[in-house]
Amino acid sequence: MKKIILTISLMVFLIPSTYTQKLITEQDAVGIALKYNYDILIARNNATSDSVNNTTGNAGMLPTLSINGSESYSTANNVQQKFSDGTSSTVTNANSNSIDASVGLNWTLFDGGKMFVTKRKLNEIQALGEIQFRDRVLQTEFDAILAYYDVVRQKQELASINEVITYNLERVKISQISYDAGLSPKTNLLQAKIDLNVYQENAINQQTIIIASKRTLNQLLGRNPDIQFDVLDSIPINDLGDKKELAQKLDSSNTSILAYKKQVDVSKLSLKEMNTLLLPKINFNAGYGLFQSNIPESNPVRSRTIGPSVGGSISIPIYQAGNASRQIRTARIQVSSDEYNLESIRLQMNQQLQNALTQFENQMNLLRIEKDNAILAKENLEISIQRLRFGETTSLEVSLAEGSFVDSLTRLISFEYNLKVAETKLKQLLSRF
Secondary structure (H helix, E strand, C coil): CHHHHHHHHHHHHHHHHCCCCCECCHHHHHHHHHHHCHHHHHHHHHHHHHHHHCCCCCCCCCCEEEEEEEEEEEEEEEEEEECCCCCEEEEEEEEEEEEEEEEEEEEEEECCCHHHHHHHHHHHHHHHHHHHHHHHHHHHHHHHHHHHHHHHHHHHHHHHHHHHHHHHHHHHHHHHHHHHCCCCCHHHHHHHHHHHHHHHHHHHHHHHHHHHHHHHHHHHCCCCCCCCCECCCCCCCCCCCCHHHHHHHHHHHCHHHHHHHHHHHHHHHHHHHHHHHHCCEEEEEEEEEEEEEECCCCCCCEEEEEEEEEEEEEECCCCCCCHHHHHHHHHHHHHHHHHHHHHHHHHHHHHHHHHHHHHHHHHHHHHHHHHHHHHHHHHHHHHHHHHHHCCCCCHHHHHHHHHHHHHHHHHHHHHHHHHHHHHHHHHHHCCCC
């Protein structure tokens, strides 16, 4: 008996010692995730890339300026020249070189309005990137919160097992005294010890589950999986407000719907870009250059040209083998597809919202019932322990009462967690974190 008491006392002492680590709250976990989660970092880079690409130069609205230069050398084994006065000459091993240097400017003055449409498209792409980044943030917050409260849930499960172990320890003590006094059969004592061993095993297994849950949360937070920490002891539930108002805000706040709306805008601008393929284009170019040629033994020996140049060009599409019409038609089809995708995602998000509201309401009702049930189960167990102490019941009845109490606590914890899942899902759908 002393050995059993020592074992249980040691186990109960050691289990809480694992929770002497630094306490982090839900807000702490979310803050760490938003700062170090790798999916967030990648999404932020993608959004930044869209911002970097959104320039007037990338839209084709600015001129290009370049400096060009070249120099070449050549050797001719035999150069025969005949001049206008009738004379001629032959030169062997003649070397020559030429130098060409220029500064050139090219500017598209008109391209059917494509540059302006492209700039608007780049604006929309940047806005789409920001929405997608926000969506990634919401998903990371959702994952981090659920992972956090999964650790809380597992911690609560361990606490309930430890509570039952306390009752079971009392049961073993009573059964031992009763058996020693010859008031009860040994089977009562053996069954009590068997049940105690089972709950001890459950406690050890639950510790393993807690460690795995903490590692999962650490991974979401972008931290070393083995960093030690503690979490809160309970799962808070918040009021959601008016359900009809939540449904009305879905279309204007859900990031998935907003992203598909923006994608439709981008596709429509792409269609406008394709329409400019049928319009003329006007380019302006200017430059200042130097060209020099040196040819020994020739007449003239050196030729040099220096000066500015200005010009322009116009291109009017007449026939493009149907390519422009094909691209316009393809772009129009893409607009239609994106509009279908938008309506589809609206239905999906509305379904998820209704499912989350239903789950929240149902889990709330189940939680109210199970809270009462847990009180009854605990009272029933305590009465059974008292009856066992006075020899008015068997160990089997107490074992059943213990099992009923554990099952009730497990359901209670599960309902609380499921309620938090529904609440968090609703916040994600409505961008309310």
